[in-house]
Amino acid sequence: MPLIDTHCHLDFNAYDGLRDEIVAEAAASGVTRIINPGTDLDRSRAAIALAETYPGVYAAVGVHPNSTAGFSPAHLAALRDLAAHPKVVAVGEIGLDYYWDDSPKDVQWAAFEAQLDLAAALGLPVIIHNRDASDDVLAVLGAWAAALPAALRERPGVLHSFSAPQSAAERGLALGFYVGFTGPVTFKNADDLRHIAARVPADRLLVETDGPFLTPHPYRGRRPNRPAYVRFVAERLAALRAIPYDDFAAQTTANAERLFAHLGGA
Numbered sequence: 001m002p003l004i005d006t007h008c009h010l011d012f013n014a015y016d017g018l019r020d021e022i023v024a025e026a027a028a029s030g031v032t033r034i035i036n037p038g039t040d041l042d043r044s045r046a047a048i049a050l051a052e053t054y055p056g057v058y059a060a061v062g063v064h065p066n067s068t069a070g071f072s073p074a075h076l077a078a079l080r081d082l083a084a085h086p087k088v089v090a091v092g093e094i095g096l097d098y099y100w101d102d103s104p105k106d107v108q109w110a111a112f113e114a115q116l117d118l119a120a121a122l123g124l125p126v127i128i129h130n131r132d133a134s135d136d137v138l139a140v141l142g143a144w145a146a147a148l149p150a151a152l153r154e155r156p157g158v159l160h161s162f163s164a165p166q167s168a169a170e171r172g173l174a175l176g177f178y179v180g181f182t183g184p185v186t187f188k189n190a191d192d193l194r195h196i197a198a199r200v201p202a203d204r205l206l207v208e209t210d211g212p213f214l215t216p217h218p219y220r221g222r223r224p225n226r227p228a229y230v231r232f233v234a235e236r237l238a239a240l241r242a243i244p245y246d247d248f249a250a251q252t253t254a255n256a257e258r259l260f261a262h263l264g265g266a
């Protein structure tokens with residue numbers, strides 16, 4: 001049963017020299033499509049270049065909160081141009097990160113809002129990064145979602161690699177967001193995260209690797225994480241929710257296709 005790795009940084013240099021092998025391995029294991037999010041302008045261009053190289057790879061374009069220092073209207077204009085590429089399926093990854101202090105909060109906030117507005121103008125969903133910033137992320141998303149055109153209100157985006165409290169998941173779901181889970185949901189000490197994952201409606205779940213990071217059990221700690229390993233995330237979630245693996249895989253694939261409407265066929 002095919003799966004989509006909805007978030008892998010295939011452009012990162014952790015994959016240099018490995019990409020052909022890793023994309024082929026993924027396809028052979030049923031992971032026929034991979035979404036490569038951008039983290040700054042150069043990385044967004046690199047993601048698009050990989051989407052042009054590999055039929056199953058798609059791109060998102062955006063500036064990650066840790067890279068927002070110096071964010072300007074010129075960045076926004078460049079992102080708008082990049083987003084016109086037919087294999088761009090989302091704006092991301094964007095959001096707020098209060099764990100690292102690479103960029104001041106007010107700068108992160110302004111870049112986040114500007115990119116959300118761009119996504120709304122382009123009719124693209126957003127891929128949201130949130131680290132230790134749940135209240136502010138949900139406040140910004142709440143204001144944004146309220147003003148969305150109807151078509152995007154049903155598929156505004158995903159809270160990617162979810163690692164926040166249950167209340168943040170509930171607030172995001174209430175706004176129409178999907179919730180993406182990564183390797184940590186397979187970790188031995190992750191009962192709290194599994195508790196949250198078990199309560200996300202079946203039609204709002206996504207699976208991702210966030211490669212090269214967050215390698216799931218049983219390969220935890222091994223780098224780089226590989227899109228083929230998204231299967232371990234899906235297997236753990238299917239078991240947790242007590243549904244057959246093939247049904248779960250079909251459901252999350254359908255969810256990804258609904259959210260990222262520009263995804264082409266497998």
Ligand SMILES: [Zn+2]
Pocket residue numbers: 007009037093210
């Ligand atoms: Zn990421």
